[in-house]
Amino acid sequence: MKKLLLLLTVFLSLQTAFAQNDKETLQRERQRLQQELKEIQDNYNKVKGQQKATLGQLNMLQNKMQLQNRYIGNINNEIKLLNDDIYLSNVELTRLQRQVDTLKSEYARSVVYSYKNNSTYDYLNFIFSANNFNDALRRVAYLKSYRAYNESKVKTIKETQAMMEQRKQQLLAKTNQKQSALQNQKVQLNELEGQKKEKDQVVAKLKSQVSDLSKQIATKKKRDNQLRNQITAVIRREIEKAKEEERKRIAAAKAAEAAKPKASPNTSNNASTNTASTTTTAAPKAAPARKEAIPLNEGELRLANSFERSKGGLPWPVDNGFVSIPFGVSKVDNLMMDNPGLTISTQASGVTVKAVYDGEVSAVSNTGEGMMVMIRHGRYFTVYSNLSSASVSRGDVVKTGQAIGRAATADDGTGGQVDFMLMVGQNNVNPRPWLR
Structure with missing residues (x-):
């Protein structure tokens, strides 16, 4: 029984830990979500009062709803943990109550026995009826230990009762926490409902602005197509340049090998004999090298690997910006747009645009709808377009956070806007998971 109680106590302690x-x-997750919700609400408040609804407003509301759902999920998980705690606390209280009942029963029997044999005559008779002096001493020691045993029972009962009271207070605190979490859950569900209504209002506004919206989308599609053609040409040029450098390197290596003095015939024969007489051991196969779309030299490979390790930690290309049009397909009513990168809006045009990582400027050009800067990071490319101006030139080596240009006016005429793309070779990838 004692072993079972001990195991149950250990199990409950581990569960609590x-x-x-x-x-x-x-x-920690809840604090992070609250911070993200605050940031997105602050950004939304800056554009909320505009007469015209924008895709940026819609995207922010959608992001906010996603965060709100995660926040509610966090609260649900907290409630589940509290339910588990309350259940385990009740199990512990039941165990302690049984333990107290057992101790009280044992103590009651001891008290009855002591009462029946508590007279001085019985006490002395028990001692003097001993066979010898040593036996009498043993009987005295027994009576003392029996009295100490009863006293320890009382102490154990009091300690267990104190522990029960402590557990009851903990149970009450957890019950109150659960009630608070349930109340918070209700508040956050109401908040989510309000966000859904607000999103529906923005969607309705956007539908009423279909004509203006279609013009904005057409402008962006045109700019994206021009940009795509320029990027393709730049990457093709970079590939040819890298291949030419690789051909030169191989030719130089062959020339250097040919220039080495040839070994004498005897040396060759001796080398052949030694080779033949030596037991050959197959060298372990090296792991297959990554097939690169663009040939990389040693420095470029290091830069590419360093860039890759920075995924999730790259700084944003602008300060205090927010994603107004996400990567991939966005749809409003019957209008659809496939964004090759992130469209980042800023409160005002002219804000500084910065490089997100070390690299070399591969291209600076005018797309017809603004300036474009393309930076190479080994096998990776970052593209910053819809700039009003560029402050770097092709061939410049730039550092993380270095200013490369300024944001132009947004397509909807409200604030500034930068289109940010990330490419692996010639393939577009979603930049959002790469940013902080």
């Missing part, structure tokens, strides 16, 4: 870790993880 794991639950505490889960709670701390949930708390």
Whole structure:
């Protein structure tokens, strides 16, 4: 029985420790979500009062709803943990109550026995009826230990009752926490409902602005097509340049090999004999090299690998910007747009645009709808377009955070806008997971 109680206590302690870790993880996640919700609300407040609805407003509301759903999910997980804690606390209280009942029953029997044999005559009779002096001493020691045993029972009962009271207070606190979490859940669900209504209003506005919206989308499609053609030409040029450098390197290596003095015939024969007499061991096969779309030299390979390791930690190309049009397909009513990168809006045009990582400027050109800067990071390229001006030139080596230009006016005429693309070779990838 004691072993079972001990195992149950250890199990409950471990469960409590794991639950505490889960709670701390949930708390950290909740704080992060609250911060993200605050940031997106601050950005939304800047454009909320505009007469015309924009795709940026819609995207921010959609992002906010996604965060809100995750926040509600976090609260649901907290409630589940609290339910588990409450259940385990009730199990512990039941165990402690049984333990107290058992201790009280044992103590009651001891008290009854002591009462029946508590007279001085019985006490002395028990001692003097001993066979010898040593036996009498043993009987005295027994009576003392029996009294100490009863006293320890009382102490154990009091300690267990104190522990029960402590567990009851903890259970009450957890019950209150659960009630608070349920109330918060209700508030956040109402908030989500309000966000849905606000999103529906923005969608309705956008539908009423279909003509203006289609013009904005047409302008962006035209700019994206021009940009795509220029990027393709730049990458093709970079590939040819890299291949030419690789051909020169191979030719130089062959020339250097040919220039080495040839070994004498005897040396060759000796070398052949030694080679033949030596037991050959097959060298382990090297891992297949990554097939590169663009040949990379050693420095470019290091830069590409360093860039790759920075995924999720790259700085934003502008300060205080927000994604107004996400990567990929966006749809409003019957209008559809496939964005090859991120369209980042700023509060005003003319804000500084910065390189997100070290690299070399591959191209600076006018797309017809603004300036474009393309930076190479080994096998990766970052493209910054819809700039009103560029402050770098082709061939410049830039550092992370270095200013490369300024944002032009947004397509809808509100604030500034930068189109940011990330490419691996000639393939577009979603830049958002790469940014902080």
